[in-house]
Amino acid sequence: MKEPLNRKSVKPAGAAVMKRAVAVLGVLAAMSAGAYVLPGGSILRRMVAAREELPSTTLKADGSLHFYGPVVTEAGGALGLPTDRPELEADGTVSLRLPGRCRFEAKAREGNTVAAVSSGGRKRVEGTEIPALSEAVQQLCAVLGVRAESAVEGREVVETHLRSLGIEPRTTSLARFGGDVVYVLGQQGEGKPQFWVYKDGFRPARLKYKDAKGTAWDVRFLDYTSPVTGEMLPRSIEVWRGADRVMRFTVLTGDTRAKLADTLF
Numbered sequence: 007m008k009e010p011l012n013r014k015s016v017k018p019a020g021a022a023v024m025k026r027a028v029a030v031l032g033v034l035a036a037m038s039a040g041a042y043v044l045p046g047g048s049i050l051r052r053m054v055a056a057r058e059e060l061p062s063t064t065l066k067a068d069g070s071l072h073f074y075g076p077v078v079t080e081a082g083g084a085l086g087l088p089t090d091r092p093e094l095e096a097d098g099t100v101s102l103r104l105p106g107r108c109r110f111e112a113k114a115r116e117g118n119t120v121a122a123v124s125s126g127g128r129k130r131v132e133g134t135e136i137p138a139l140s141e142a143v144q145q146l147c148a149v150l151g152v153r154a155e156s157a158v159e160g161r162e163v164v165e166t167h168l169r170s171l172g173i174e175p176r177t178t179s180l181a182r183f184g185g186d187v188v189y190v191l192g193q194q195g196e197g198k199p200q201f202w203v204y205k206d207g208f209r210p211a212r213l214k215y216k217d218a219k220g221t222a223w224d225v226r227f228l229d230y231t232s233p234v235t236g237e238m239l240p241r242s243i244e245v246w247r248g249a250d251r252v253m254r255f256t257v258l259t260g261d262t263r264a265k266l267a268d269t270l271f
Contacts, residue, residue, distance in 0.1 A: 046175040046191045047161060053208040054152055054160030063104040063153065065238045066264035069257040071098030071112050077138050077252035084134035086117035098255045100146070100239060101264070105154065107271040108147035110139055124151070125271040138245045138253040141217075145225040149210040150239065171215035172199040183211050184228075197222070209237075222248050234260035
């Protein structure tokens with residue numbers, strides 16, 4: 007008569023085999039994912055090439071502009087609005103004329119108008135400066151305002167700008183931004199200067215850096231699916247200072263055939 011099978015002795019062996027299989031699959035998946043991280047030069051070249059394919063070189067986008075937390079005092083003082091509140095709302099307008107001319111305007115319906123301008127890499131402010139607005143237009147213009155003779159030349163322009171922010175564009179990795187996979191250019195680690203690019207579409211996603219005074223900024227470009235901007239501009243732009251979101255611009259209407267006067271820039 008055969009001895010009954012001791013099932014208790016089988017389970018641990020089967021579990022061990024399963025654990026080894028899962029571990030091997032995990033290693034293979036990690037190696038596979040690592041193999042698809044493009045070098046920084048290729049990422050930037052494709053990003054610039056995608057911008058070159060856009061049919062328009064001008065855009066006027068109007069929308070709502072919100073200031074939060076510690077920036078309410080700065081924005082309220084500049085716009086002539088009350089500052090005794092946690093949030094401040096104004097009208098916002100982004101004007102682009104490629105290559106390299108960008109204007110970000112904040113206007114209070116019953117108050118002042120402030121504009122931050124980046125033209126050919128030069129900064130200009132009209133009215134009392136709102137630092138978050140200035141940071142937004144400079145970074146926006148540096149990565150969304152590029153239009154060059156070739157993708158290689160455009161890549162070099164963006165690389166120069168990234169290095170000026172302390173970002174090493176040849177170091178790359180992968181991350182997630184919301185529900186999207188992004189390429190990360192720059193050293194890994196919390197607080198490191200980085201440039202994030204959406205893996206799907208090669209559109210700018212995020213710039214993290216510190217200014218000359220050591221202030222940490224995080225400029226985020228969210229949602230390129232809105233038809234009103236023709237992919238020239240994301241639907242929303244956020245600016246974070248340190249751990250605080252201090253500004254958000256949301257596009258409501260856009261005109262890719264706008265006639266923009268030279269005096270705007």
